[in-house]
Amino acid sequence: xxxxxxxxxxxxxxxxxxxxxxxxxxxxxxxxxxxxxxxxxxxxxxxxxxxxxxxxxxxxxxxxxxxxxxxxxxxxxxxxxxxxxxxxxxxxxxxxxxxxxxxxxxxxxxxxxxxxxxxxxxxxxxxxxxxxxxxxxxxxxxxxxxxxxxxxxxxxxxxxxxxxxxxxxxxxxxxxxxxxxxxxxxxxxxxxxxxxxxxxxxxxxxxxxxxxxxxxxxxxxxxxxxxxxxxxxxxxxxxxxxxxxxxxxxxxxxxxxxxxxxxxxxxxxxxxxxxxxxxxxxxxxxxxxxxxxxxxxxxxxxxxxxxxxxxxxxxxxxxxxxxxxxxxxxxxxxxxxxxxxxxxxxxxxxxxxxxxxxxxxxxxxxxxxxxxxxxxxxxxxxxxxxxxxxxxxxxxxxxxxxxxxxxxxxxxxxxxxxxxxxx
Amino acid sequence: xxxxxxxxxxxxxxxxxxxxxxxxxxxxxxxxxxxxxxxxxxxxxxxxxxxxxxxxxxxxxxxxxxxxxxxxxxxxxxxxxxxxxxxxxxxxxxxxxxxxxxxxxxxxxxxxxxxxxxxxxxxxxxxxxxxxxxxxxxxxxxxxxxxxxxxxxxxxxxxxxxxxxxxxxxxxxxxxxxxxxxxxxxxxxxxxxxxxxxxxxxxxxxxxxxxxxxxxxxxxxxxxxxxxxxxxxxxxxxxxxxxxxxxxxxxxxxxxxxxxxxxxxxx
Numbered sequence: 140x141x142x143x144x145x146x147x148x149x150x151x152x153x154x155x156x157x158x159x160x161x162x163x164x165x166x167x168x169x170x171x172x173x174x175x176x177x178x179x180x181x182x183x184x185x186x187x188x189x190x191x192x193x194x195x196x197x198x199x200x201x202x203x204x205x206x207x208x209x210x211x212x213x214x215x216x217x218x219x220x221x222x223x224x225x226x227x228x229x230x231x232x233x234x235x236x237x238x239x240x241x242x243x244x245x246x247x248x249x250x251x252x253x254x255x256x257x258x259x260x261x262x263x264x265x266x267x268x269x270x271x272x273x274x275x276x277x278x279x280x281x282x283x284x285x286x287x288x289x290x291x292x293x294x295x296x297x298x299x300x301x302x303x304x305x306x307x308x309x310x311x312x313x314x315x316x317x318x319x320x321x322x323x324x325x326x327x328x329x330x331x332x333x334x335x336x337x338x339x340x341x342x343x344x345x346x347x348x349x350x351x352x353x354x355x356x357x358x359x360x361x362x363x364x365x366x367x368x369x370x371x372x373x374x375x376x377x378x379x380x381x382x383x384x385x386x387x388x389x390x391x392x393x394x395x396x397x398x399x400x401x402x403x404x405x406x407x408x409x410x411x412x413x414x415x416x417x418x419x420x421x422x423x424x425x426x427x428x429x430x431x432x433x434x435x436x437x438x439x440x441x442x443x444x445x446x447x448x449x450x451x452x453x454x455x456x457x458x459x460x461x462x463x464x465x466x467x468x469x470x471x472x473x474x475x476x477x478x479x480x481x482x483x484x485x486x487x488x489x490x491x492x493x494x495x496x497x498x499x500x501x502x503x504x505x506x507x508x509x510x511x512x513x514x515x516x517x518x519x520x521x522x523x524x525x526x527x528x529x530x531x532x533x534x535x536x537x538x539x540x541x542x543x544x545x546x547x548x549x550x551x552x553x554x555x556x557x558x559x560x561x562x
Numbered sequence: 563x564x565x566x567x568x569x570x571x572x573x574x575x576x577x578x579x580x581x582x583x584x585x586x587x588x589x590x591x592x593x594x595x596x597x598x599x600x601x602x603x604x605x606x607x608x609x610x611x612x613x614x615x616x617x618x619x620x621x622x623x624x625x626x627x628x629x630x631x632x633x634x635x636x637x638x639x640x641x642x643x644x645x646x647x648x649x650x651x652x653x654x655x656x657x658x659x660x661x662x663x664x665x666x667x668x669x670x671x672x673x674x675x676x677x678x679x680x681x682x683x684x685x686x687x688x689x690x691x692x693x694x695x696x697x698x699x700x701x702x703x704x705x706x707x708x709x710x711x712x713x714x715x716x717x718x719x720x721x722x723x724x725x726x727x728x729x730x731x732x733x734x735x736x737x738x739x740x741x742x743x744x745x746x747x748x749x750x751x752x753x754x755x756x757x758x759x760x761x762x763x764x765x766x767x768x769x770x771x772x773x774x775x776x777x778x779x780x781x782x783x784x785x786x787x788x789x790x791x792x793x794x795x796x797x798x799x800x801x802x803x804x805x806x807x808x809x810x811x812x813x814x815x816x817x818x819x820x821x822x823x824x825x826x827x828x829x
Contacts, residue, residue, distance in 0.1 A: 293591075294590070294591060294592075296589065296727075300727070311717070313731060314713065314717060314726065314729075314730075314731050314732065315717065315731060315732050315733070316731055316732075316733055317730070317731045317733040317734040317737070318731075409796045409798075410796055410797075410798035410799060412732065412733070429718065432799065432800065433798075433799060435717055435718070437720060441720040444720060444721065444722075445720070445722055448721070448722040448723075448726075449722075452727060459588075
């Protein structure tokens with residue numbers, strides 16, 4: 140039975156359509172059951188995020204299964220299937236495997252390398268498992284997708300460098316200071332962005348935080364919000380002398396931090412670096428401080444430049460990730476041959492084990508005075524016999540499945556041992 | 563050198579250098595791990611070669627300049643593995659191993675040395691051993707300074723390039739250059755004093771300097787200035803890095819003098 144993925148994503152469908160089709164979790168449970176009750180999709184996972192709605196499944200006739208799944212989806216959201224159908228893509232077998240790996244590894248994301256998608260895929264899979272719509276095929280596909288995603292994350296730097304201005308500032312700080320623990324931060328002015336940057340710094344261990352503002356009450360408010368200390372506006376220079384990182388974001392028309400003041404401050408610092416993150420426009424820190432030793436000043440454009448460089452770095456890492464995924468897809472496909480016959484092997488083993496345990500029990504019932512050694516010997520003897528008997532059929536099943544003829548052998552084994560209909 | 567044993571070590575260092583440079587470009591974890599293993603293996607082969615050489619000579623292999631350089635290389639590689647492990651600066655190998663390869667090629671291709679008879683003494687062995695440990699520390703002082711200047715330039719220029727991503731924080735690099743300077747300086751100082759004392763007993767004059775001794779004194783003055791500046795004058799960062807590079811240049815001239823100029827240290 141072919142494996143398939145059908146759906147739409149930010150790559151081919153506008154946000155207007157995606158948001159109409161997205162399903163929240165509690166509805167998703169019902170949806171999974173409804174789709175499965177049609178009987179065309181023995182295995183099924185539905186992934187619904189703001190950037191994609193996808194159905195992963197195993198079906199005899201993927202086209203029919205896709206139509207059935209999306210008919211239900213559209214019915215839920217009151218959409219016309221005709222409007223959705225033309226933008227749907229479908230990937231089969233190896234393509235589907237590649238797609239699943241790329242999605243989980245965040246290579247198909249709008250922001251390549253963003254970390255949320257893996258969690259979302261894991262949630263979708265867990266939900267489908269809870270609804271019992273996951274069978275052995277999707278189980279192996281998803282567990283492999285998770286491990287591939289983990290490899291991509293650890294072996295490439297795809298998600299390493301910041302793609303937001305405030306995180307880029309934190310990263311820069313880490314290239315200046317050996318660790319941010321215990322580094323003092325001064326916030327000049329109060330803006331949303333500077334507050335965010337300060338929060339990131341504090342998360343990395345920066346401490347304490349000083350806040351100054353022309354309006355004393357505002358400084359106090361923000362200091363309270365950040366568990367920091369408010370500093371009067373005219374004592375800014377004293378504060379500059381003792382801190383390591385300065386975040387500025389005032390609405391002032393003229394720079395509030397003058398190069399001359401910074402030059403004075405630097406003399407007493409004995410070479411301790413001072414890092415200015417200037418998020419204000421117009422800028423708060425005089426560009427002249429660039430000429431001073433141990434002073435590093437990044438304004439909003441500089442930070443954007445760093446973000447752009449980080450994005451280029453991510454794109455380079457994404458190429459490496461793609462090669463890694465190609466290798467994993469190839470490996471997965473060769474192994475899949477085996478997976479097809481694994482349920483048969485498992486039920487065959489379980490069946491014979493059941494017989495063995497029952498027979499050993501019966502034999503022991505007739506031997507009430509058997510010593511523990513005798514019991515152990517009986518157990519070992521019967522286990523050894525089962526394993527020897529099973530060796531040839533299991534090898535044959537694996538080989539035939541790899542050669543593409545797994546099905547007839549599977550059926551023969553089921554018939555011969557009376558294993559029931561489920562395959 | 564003992565050719566059959568030293569060659570595997572040199573070949574190993576060359577392979578390790580290639581891998582370390584590949585890691586610098588590609589940053590693949592596996593490549594780095596193999597580079598470390600190859601470095602370790604080459605260092606082990608080198609250790610065996612040095613022991614064999616010592617047994618052959620019946621004395622520590624410190625009598626000729628090429629033997630001494632070989633010992634120096636051995637110390638450098640040991641320090642490289644140790645510092646990389648402790649500081650987590652994984653691209654250290656890419657900077658240090660090219661120096662290691664250059665030095666060991668020079669040491670193996672130099673003419674088989676016969677030592678000036680005046681130099682055969684236990685004191686002289688200690689003089690050379692100390693000088694070599696000092697030299698090894700200054701290799702890291704130089705490399706740390708180089709990395710500091712690269713990173714500092716990138717941060718000031720505000721254009722993150724390849725090195726921005728690969729190099730550690732400025733503070734880490736400044737600390738590395740300071741510590742290696744503090745480590746190397748006492749070794750160099752005592753080494754020079756022993757050399758001067760020996761010169762007095764062997765040639766009757768403390769100031770019987772040959773070109774090697776002259777340049778090593780120049781290096782000592784630069785390093786002494788750098789250390790004093792750092793300890794008392796608040797020197798750090800760029801200025802200290804420039805001095806580290808000047809000092810190393812003087813050490814390179816010292817070695818060059820030993821290899822290419824006639825003098826009392828022989829060749």
